[in-house]
Amino acid sequence: MKEIYQIKKVHPEVYQIMEAGLDAMYVICEEKQAVLMDAGTGIGNLEACVRRLTEMPFKVCVTHGHSDHFGGAGQFSEVYMAQEDWEDACAIDAKKRRDYVNRMIAACAVGPELLEQADIQEWDRKPRLHSIKDGDVICAGNWKLEVLAVPGHTDGSVAFFDREKNVIFSGDCANPIMVLRKRGCEKDEELVVRWLEKLRYVDSQINDETLICAGHGMLQREVWKQLIEAAEGYLTGILQAERRRIHFFDDNFIVWKDIQIMLG
DSSP: OOOSEEEEEEETTEEEEEETTSOEEEEEEOSSOEEEEOOOSOOSOHHHHHHHHOOSOEEEEOSOOSHHHHTTGGGSSEEEEEGGGHHHHHTOOHHHHHHHHHHHHHTTSSOGGGGTTOOOOOOSSOOEEEEEOTTOEEEETTEEEEEEEOTTSSTTOEEEEETTTTEEEEETSSOSEEEEOOOTTOOHHHHHHHHHHHHHHHHHHOOTTOEEEEBTEEEOHHHHHHHHHHHHHHHHTSSOOEEEEETTEEEEEEEETTEEEEEO
């Protein structure tokens, strides 16, 4: 029987935890203070998995409040995340997490055999929130994680960037399948402008040597460049959004080279 959590080292002090293909989490193993980056869907004993990697006390940082990144947060006493996503995140129950797993299986994004040991339970507690905002710095030993707000995927989406180590934990701020969500009556163009402004800023801070630890696996800088090109092409009228069924989404997408941007 395969393990729910697949672990690999991606940096001298960072391990990636892939949760049965559902999402990617990361553990910074500094000698005095550790960090768990995102809490996954919560289909197994994540705390025990982290303890296999470090005995140090650890902070839990969450990039945004979706089921596959906040779903396991009930295993921990406190989390660092943006206030904008807090209410929606705390409304995530066991049913929503099971629904996400089932959608991933139906989309053939993950094999059912990896989820044989899945144990999706209701939380017995709600973690205490340490609210973070753009420009905050979370210190953990020799790591200094600057919070970079990149709303668009959710209102509270953030990345965590250590400039000296040149490592960024970007959550779902930038992905080959990029899902954007409008605020209320916001128009598609307004959504893209809002997200693109922050994406450009983050891209200006990283470089081709930056280790990009994203919410569903490691990313190349080229993904960021293509996302910016696609957004700019859409805003200038060179590219048009078109209806497509991609993954388990059926919506309007901007398609460019290796990426797709959903305007949901």
